[in-house]
Amino acid sequence: MTPPPDAPLLVAEGLTRTFGHTRAVAGVDVTVSAGDLVAVFGPNGAGKTTLLRMLGGLVRPTAGRVRVRGRDLRSGDPTVRRPIGLLSHQSFLYDDLTPLENLTFTARVYGSANPGALAHEALVGVGLEDRAHDPVRALSRGMVQRVALARALLADPDLLLLDEPFTGLDAPASRRIREVLVQRRQAGRGAVVVSHQFAEVWDIASHMLVMMEGGVIMRESPPPDLSVFMAQYEGLLRE
Amino acid sequence: MSSWFRVTAAVATKDIVIEVRSKTAILSALVFAALVLVIFNFARDASLVSASVLAPSVLWITFAFAGMIALNRGFNLEKENGALEGLLLAPVPRSAIFAGKLLSNLAFVGMVEAVALPLFVLFFNVSVWRILPGLLGLIVLATVGFVAVGTVFSAMTVRTRFSELMLPMLLLPFMVPPLIGAVQTTTRLFDGRPLSEMIGWLRILALYDLVFVTLCVLIFPAVVDE
Numbered sequence: 001m002t003p004p005p006d007a008p009l010l011v012a013e014g015l016t017r018t019f020g021h022t023r024a025v026a027g028v029d030v031t032v033s034a035g036d037l038v039a040v041f042g043p044n045g046a047g048k049t050t051l052l053r054m055l056g057g058l059v060r061p062t063a064g065r066v067r068v069r070g071r072d073l074r075s076g077d078p079t080v081r082r083p084i085g086l087l088s089h090q091s092f093l094y095d096d097l098t099p100l101e102n103l104t105f106t107a108r109v110y111g112s113a114n115p116g117a118l119a120h121e122a123l124v125g126v127g128l129e130d131r132a133h134d135p136v137r138a139l140s141r142g143m144v145q146r147v148a149l150a151r152a153l154l155a156d157p158d159l160l161l162l163d164e165p166f167t168g169l170d171a172p173a174s175r176r177i178r179e180v181l182v183q184r185r186q187a188g189r190g191a192v193v194v195s196h197q198f199a200e201v202w203d204i205a206s207h208m209l210v211m212m213e214g215g216v217i218m219r220e221s222p223p224p225d226l227s228v229f230m231a232q233y234e235g236l237l238r239e
Numbered sequence: 240m241s242s243w244f245r246v247t248a249a250v251a252t253k254d255i256v257i258e259v260r261s262k263t264a265i266l267s268a269l270v271f272a273a274l275v276l277v278i279f280n281f282a283r284d285a286s287l288v289s290a291s292v293l294a295p296s297v298l299w300i301t302f303a304f305a306g307m308i309a310l311n312r313g314f315n316l317e318k319e320n321g322a323l324e325g326l327l328l329a330p331v332p333r334s335a336i337f338a339g340k341l342l343s344n345l346a347f348v349g350m351v352e353a354v355a356l357p358l359f360v361l362f363f364n365v366s367v368w369r370i371l372p373g374l375l376g377l378i379v380l381a382t383v384g385f386v387a388v389g390t391v392f393s394a395m396t397v398r399t400r401f402s403e404l405m406l407p408m409l410l411l412p413f414m415v416p417p418l419i420g421a422v423q424t425t426t427r428l429f430d431g432r433p434l435s436e437m438i439g440w441l442r443i444l445a446l447y448d449l450v451f452v453t454l455c456v457l458i459f460p461a462v463v464d465e
Binding site: 080096 | 245325333
C-alpha cells in the first residue's frame with residue numbers, strides 16, 4: 001500500500017525495550033514529519049541511544065513499533081530502511097580501508113550508479129578529500145566522526161538519526177553539521193538528534209524531548225528558551 | 240536480482256581487499272597448517288604407520304582446523320567499529336550479505352588449502368599428480384558445505400565474548416559428515432579405486448552442500464537480526 005504523500009517520515013508508537021530486568025526504554029512515542037528536527041536530551045542511561053537504535057531498526061523493540069513512511073520497519077522488506085541514515089557512537093568504518101574505499105563500498109551497497117564519484121563528493125562535503133587515501137586507522141577521532149557523518153549522508157536519506165554527532169569535532173566541523181541539518185530541514189528532510197550539547201542543537205530543533213529512566217518526561221515544540229529549559233532540566237536531574 | 244549480485248560482489252571484494260592488506264587470517268591459518276603438518280609428520284612412527292595410511296586424515300584435519308582460523312576472521316572484521324550494524328542498515332537483502340561473506344570465506348579457506356596441499360605433498364611424500372583433478376574437485380565439494388555452516392556460526396558467535404572459542408565448539412559437530420566423506424573419498428583416490436566406490440560419498444557431500452548452503456541462506460537473516 002502506498003502511503004499518502006503527507007505521511008510522517010517516521011512514527012514510533014509505544015516503543016519499549018528491556019534488557020533482562022532493566023527497562024531501557026518505556027513506551028516512547030516519536031513522530032518525525034518532513035522538515036522536523038527532533039532533539040533528544042537526557043542524562044546518561046536515560047535510554048536515548050537505545051531509542052535511536054530502535055528507530056533505525058538495529059534494536060528490536062520489546063513492545064511497540066516503528067513505521068517509516070507508513071511501512072513497518074520490521075516488515076522484512078529491506079527497502080523500508082532506504083530512507084534512513086544513521087550516525088552511531090560507532091563509526092561503521094573499516095580501519096584497514098581508506099575513507100574513500102569505505103564510502104565507495106557503502107555507495108556500491110546502496111546501489112549508486114557511480115559509487116566512486118559519490119564517495120569523493122561526500123568526502124569533499126566533510127572537508128576530508130585530502131585524507132581520502134589514508135587508512136581510517138590513521139585518522140584522528142574527529143576526522144573519523146566526519147567520515148562517519150559522510151557515510152550517514154551518502155545515500156541522501158530522508159530521515160537522519162544522529163547519536164552525539166558533535167563528539168570530538170572542532171568548531172568548524174560542528175558548524176558544518178549544523179549547516180547540513182538546517183539545509184536538510186529546509187529541504188523537507190527529517191532528523192532525530194541525540195546530544196548532550198544543548199547549545200549546538202537548540203536553535204535548529206523543531207521539537208525537543210527529554211528522556212529519563214527510559215521514559216519521556218518533557219516534550220516541547222518548539223523548544224523553549226534555553227536558559228528557562230536549563231533551569232527546569234537541572235531541577236529534574238536533582239529530583 | 241542484479242542488486243543482490245551487486246551487494247554480494249561488493250561484500251566479497253571488500254573482505255578480500257581488507258584481508259590482502261592486513262593478512263591477519265591467511266598468515267595465521269598458513270602457519271597453523273604448516274605446524275599441523277610438521278607435527279603429524281614427526282609424531283608418526285614410520286615403521287608402524289605408513290604415510291599413505293595416515294595422509295588422507297592428516298590432510299583433512301589440516302584443512303578443517305586451518306579453515307576454522309580463516310572463518311573466525313570472517314565476521315570479526317565486521318566487529319570493528321560496529322561495521323556489521325552499518326551493513327545491516329543498508330536496504331539490501333541479508334541473504335546477499337551472507338553470499339558475499341560466503342564467497343570471501345571460500346576464497347580465504349581455498350587459499351589456505353592451496354598452500355597447505357603442496358606442503359602436505361612435501362611432508363608426506365605422496366604423489367597427487369595422477370589424481371589432482373579428482374582431488375581438487377573433492378576439496379571444492381567438501382569445503383563449500385563446511386564453509387557455509389562456518390560463515391553462519393561465525394556471524395552467530397561474533398557478538399559473544401568468546402567468539403574464537405565458540406566457533407569451533409559449534410562448527411566441529413557439523414564438520415563431521417563432510418570430513419568423513421572427504422577422508423573416505425581421498426583414501427580411495429590415493430588407492431586408485433574406481434569412481435563407483437566413491438560415488439556414494441560424493442553424493443553425500445553434494446547433498447550436504449545443497450542442504451546446508453540453502454539452510455544457511457535462509458537462517459542468516461535471523462542470525463544477524465538483533
